[in-house]
Amino acid sequence: QSMLTQPPSVSAASGQKVTISCSGSSSNIGDNPVSWYQQVPGTGPKLLIYDNDKVPSAIPDRFSASKSGTSATLVITGLQTGDEATYFCATWEASLSLVVFGGGTEVTVL
Protein backbone atom coordinates (compact mmCIF):
# COMPACT_ATOMS: atom_id res chain seq x y z
CA GLN A 1 0.00 0.00 0.00
CA SER A 2 1.63 3.24 -1.16
CA MET A 3 1.89 6.24 1.17
CA LEU A 4 0.91 8.44 -1.78
CA THR A 5 -2.56 7.81 -3.20
CA GLN A 6 -3.31 8.27 -6.89
CA PRO A 7 -6.41 7.24 -8.85
CA PRO A 8 -5.67 4.03 -10.78
CA SER A 9 -6.91 5.47 -14.06
CA VAL A 10 -8.32 8.56 -15.76
CA SER A 11 -9.52 9.09 -19.29
CA ALA A 12 -10.65 11.87 -21.58
CA ALA A 13 -11.16 12.55 -25.25
CA SER A 14 -8.37 13.82 -27.46
CA GLY A 15 -7.90 17.56 -26.94
CA GLN A 16 -9.51 17.57 -23.52
CA LYS A 17 -7.96 17.93 -20.06
CA VAL A 18 -7.18 15.38 -17.37
CA THR A 19 -6.29 15.98 -13.74
CA ILE A 20 -4.36 13.47 -11.66
CA SER A 21 -4.26 13.80 -7.90
CA CYS A 22 -1.57 12.60 -5.48
CA SER A 23 -2.63 12.58 -1.86
CA GLY A 24 -0.17 12.22 1.00
CA SER A 25 0.43 13.44 4.52
CA SER A 26 2.34 16.00 6.54
CA SER A 27 5.44 13.79 6.68
CA ASN A 28 5.76 13.51 2.91
CA ILE A 29 4.00 15.93 0.53
CA GLY A 30 3.19 18.35 3.33
CA ASP A 31 6.84 19.09 3.98
CA ASN A 32 8.75 18.09 0.83
CA PRO A 33 8.75 18.85 -2.90
CA VAL A 34 6.84 16.62 -5.33
CA SER A 35 8.02 15.38 -8.71
CA TRP A 36 6.02 13.69 -11.47
CA TYR A 37 7.09 11.04 -13.99
CA GLN A 38 5.60 9.69 -17.21
CA GLN A 39 6.10 6.06 -18.15
CA VAL A 40 5.02 5.01 -21.62
CA PRO A 41 4.45 1.23 -21.84
CA GLY A 42 7.70 -0.63 -22.45
CA THR A 43 9.95 2.30 -21.59
CA GLY A 44 11.55 3.79 -18.47
CA PRO A 45 10.13 6.71 -16.51
CA LYS A 46 10.72 10.27 -17.68
CA LEU A 47 10.73 13.41 -15.53
CA LEU A 48 7.70 15.65 -16.19
CA ILE A 49 7.62 18.03 -13.23
CA TYR A 50 10.13 18.86 -10.48
CA ASP A 51 10.02 21.05 -7.39
CA ASN A 52 6.19 20.81 -7.24
CA ASP A 53 5.44 22.87 -10.33
CA LYS A 54 8.55 23.36 -12.48
CA VAL A 55 8.51 22.01 -16.02
CA PRO A 56 11.78 20.89 -17.67
CA SER A 57 12.49 22.69 -20.93
CA ALA A 58 11.96 19.55 -23.03
CA ILE A 59 8.44 18.99 -21.69
CA PRO A 60 5.49 20.64 -23.53
CA ASP A 61 3.66 23.35 -21.62
CA ARG A 62 0.49 21.25 -21.87
CA PHE A 63 1.80 19.66 -18.66
CA SER A 64 1.48 21.59 -15.40
CA ALA A 65 1.32 20.78 -11.71
CA SER A 66 0.66 22.30 -8.34
CA LYS A 67 0.82 21.44 -4.65
CA SER A 68 -1.42 22.47 -1.78
CA GLY A 69 -1.03 21.19 1.75
CA THR A 70 -0.66 17.41 1.64
CA SER A 71 -1.83 16.95 -1.96
CA ALA A 72 -0.37 17.53 -5.40
CA THR A 73 -2.05 17.67 -8.80
CA LEU A 74 -0.83 17.07 -12.34
CA VAL A 75 -2.82 18.58 -15.20
CA ILE A 76 -2.54 17.61 -18.85
CA THR A 77 -4.33 19.87 -21.32
CA GLY A 78 -4.85 19.34 -25.05
CA LEU A 79 -4.65 15.58 -24.53
CA GLN A 80 -2.91 13.64 -27.31
CA THR A 81 -2.68 9.92 -28.04
CA GLY A 82 1.03 10.14 -27.25
CA ASP A 83 0.10 11.06 -23.67
CA GLU A 84 -1.23 7.56 -23.06
CA ALA A 85 1.03 6.39 -20.27
CA THR A 86 1.20 5.81 -16.55
CA TYR A 87 1.99 8.83 -14.38
CA PHE A 88 3.67 8.62 -10.99
CA CYS A 89 4.17 11.21 -8.25
CA ALA A 90 7.12 10.99 -5.83
CA THR A 91 8.44 12.74 -2.76
CA TRP A 92 10.53 12.25 0.38
CA GLU A 93 8.94 10.48 3.35
CA ALA A 94 10.56 12.08 6.39
CA SER A 95 9.24 9.63 8.98
CA LEU A 96 10.99 6.68 7.28
CA SER A 97 13.86 8.49 5.50
CA LEU A 98 13.03 7.08 2.12
CA VAL A 99 11.58 8.09 -1.25
CA VAL A 100 7.93 7.20 -1.85
CA PHE A 101 6.04 6.91 -5.13
CA GLY A 102 2.33 7.02 -5.77
CA GLY A 103 0.78 3.85 -7.12
CA GLY A 104 0.55 5.35 -10.61
CA THR A 105 -2.33 6.60 -12.76
CA GLU A 106 -2.96 5.19 -16.21
CA VAL A 107 -4.15 7.83 -18.68
CA THR A 108 -6.31 6.72 -21.60
CA VAL A 109 -7.19 8.95 -24.53
CA LEU A 110 -10.66 8.10 -25.77
Add this chain to the structure above:
Amino acid sequence: EVQLVQSGAEVKKSGESLRISCKAPADTFASFRISWVRQRPGQGLEWLGTIDPSGSYNNLRPSLRGSVTMSVDKSINTVYLEWTSVKSSDTAMYFCARTHLTYYELFNWFDPWGQGTQVTVSS
Protein backbone atom coordinates in the same frame (compact mmCIF):
# COMPACT_ATOMS: atom_id res chain seq x y z
CA GLU B 1 22.38 14.99 -23.06
CA VAL B 2 23.29 13.16 -19.86
CA GLN B 3 22.90 9.39 -20.10
CA LEU B 4 23.08 6.67 -17.52
CA VAL B 5 23.98 3.35 -19.11
CA GLN B 6 22.92 0.16 -17.36
CA SER B 7 24.17 -3.38 -17.77
CA GLY B 8 22.22 -5.96 -19.78
CA ALA B 9 19.44 -8.33 -18.85
CA GLU B 10 20.17 -11.11 -16.39
CA VAL B 11 18.61 -14.54 -15.93
CA LYS B 12 19.46 -16.26 -12.66
CA LYS B 13 18.35 -19.20 -10.55
CA SER B 14 17.24 -18.74 -6.95
CA GLY B 15 20.22 -18.61 -4.62
CA GLU B 16 22.70 -17.32 -7.18
CA SER B 17 24.61 -14.07 -6.77
CA LEU B 18 24.05 -11.08 -9.03
CA ARG B 19 25.53 -7.65 -9.68
CA ILE B 20 24.04 -5.07 -12.02
CA SER B 21 25.65 -1.77 -12.91
CA CYS B 22 24.94 1.82 -13.86
CA LYS B 23 27.63 3.93 -15.56
CA ALA B 24 27.40 7.72 -15.41
CA PRO B 25 29.32 10.53 -17.09
CA ALA B 26 32.26 11.78 -15.03
CA ASP B 27 30.70 15.12 -14.15
CA THR B 28 27.48 13.45 -12.98
CA PHE B 29 29.48 10.99 -10.90
CA ALA B 30 31.37 13.82 -9.26
CA SER B 31 28.35 15.94 -8.37
CA PHE B 32 25.24 13.82 -7.94
CA ARG B 33 23.92 10.90 -5.95
CA ILE B 34 22.58 7.88 -7.86
CA SER B 35 19.44 5.98 -6.86
CA TRP B 36 18.03 2.58 -7.73
CA VAL B 37 14.32 2.05 -8.42
CA ARG B 38 12.59 -1.30 -8.94
CA GLN B 39 9.49 -2.12 -10.97
CA ARG B 40 8.08 -5.62 -10.55
CA PRO B 41 5.98 -7.00 -13.45
CA GLY B 42 2.76 -5.04 -13.78
CA GLN B 43 3.52 -3.01 -10.65
CA GLY B 44 4.48 0.55 -9.79
CA LEU B 45 7.82 2.12 -8.94
CA GLU B 46 9.65 1.33 -5.69
CA TRP B 47 12.71 3.20 -4.44
CA LEU B 48 15.47 0.83 -3.33
CA GLY B 49 18.27 3.14 -2.23
CA THR B 50 20.52 6.10 -2.92
CA ILE B 51 24.30 6.26 -2.89
CA ASP B 52 26.76 9.13 -3.09
CA PRO B 53 29.79 8.17 -5.21
CA SER B 54 32.01 10.01 -2.73
CA GLY B 55 31.12 7.39 -0.13
CA SER B 56 29.52 9.95 2.19
CA TYR B 57 25.94 8.63 1.82
CA ASN B 58 24.50 5.15 1.37
CA ASN B 59 20.82 4.80 2.23
CA LEU B 60 19.19 1.47 1.45
CA ARG B 61 15.50 0.73 1.91
CA PRO B 62 15.21 -0.90 5.37
CA SER B 63 13.48 -4.04 4.04
CA LEU B 64 16.46 -4.72 1.75
CA ARG B 65 19.24 -4.33 4.29
CA GLY B 66 21.10 -7.60 4.63
CA SER B 67 20.02 -8.88 1.23
CA VAL B 68 21.14 -6.15 -1.17
CA THR B 69 24.14 -3.82 -1.22
CA MET B 70 25.01 -0.70 -3.20
CA SER B 71 28.59 0.10 -4.07
CA VAL B 72 30.70 2.36 -6.23
CA ASP B 73 33.77 2.04 -8.44
CA LYS B 74 35.02 5.59 -8.83
CA SER B 75 37.73 4.58 -11.30
CA ILE B 76 35.07 3.75 -13.93
CA ASN B 77 32.21 6.05 -12.79
CA THR B 78 29.98 3.08 -12.04
CA VAL B 79 27.44 2.28 -9.34
CA TYR B 80 26.43 -1.30 -8.54
CA LEU B 81 23.45 -3.09 -7.01
CA GLU B 82 24.39 -6.52 -5.72
CA TRP B 83 22.72 -9.61 -4.29
CA THR B 84 24.48 -12.55 -2.64
CA SER B 85 21.43 -14.77 -3.08
CA VAL B 86 18.58 -13.79 -5.38
CA LYS B 87 14.97 -14.91 -4.95
CA SER B 88 12.07 -15.17 -7.37
CA SER B 89 10.63 -12.01 -5.79
CA ASP B 90 13.67 -10.10 -7.12
CA THR B 91 12.33 -10.57 -10.65
CA ALA B 92 11.84 -6.99 -11.85
CA MET B 93 13.08 -4.18 -14.06
CA TYR B 94 15.71 -2.14 -12.22
CA PHE B 95 16.39 1.49 -13.07
CA CYS B 96 19.15 3.79 -11.89
CA ALA B 97 18.58 7.54 -11.84
CA ARG B 98 20.57 10.68 -11.18
CA THR B 99 19.23 12.12 -7.96
CA HIS B 100 18.70 15.83 -7.40
CA LEU B 101 18.55 17.11 -3.83
CA THR B 102 16.94 19.96 -1.95
CA TYR B 103 18.96 22.63 -0.18
CA TYR B 104 18.81 20.38 2.91
CA GLU B 105 20.21 17.42 0.92
CA LEU B 106 16.96 15.48 0.83
CA PHE B 107 15.45 13.86 -2.27
CA ASN B 108 14.00 16.29 -4.77
CA TRP B 109 13.73 14.57 -8.16
CA PHE B 110 15.17 11.85 -10.44
CA ASP B 111 16.54 12.83 -13.84
CA PRO B 112 17.71 11.29 -16.08
CA TRP B 113 16.93 7.61 -15.72
CA GLY B 114 18.92 4.69 -17.09
CA GLN B 115 17.37 2.42 -19.71
CA GLY B 116 16.67 -0.30 -17.17
CA THR B 117 18.05 -3.78 -16.46
CA GLN B 118 15.62 -6.71 -16.56
CA VAL B 119 16.37 -9.30 -13.89
CA THR B 120 14.59 -12.65 -14.09
CA VAL B 121 14.98 -15.18 -11.31
CA SER B 122 13.67 -18.71 -11.71
CA SER B 123 13.26 -21.29 -9.01
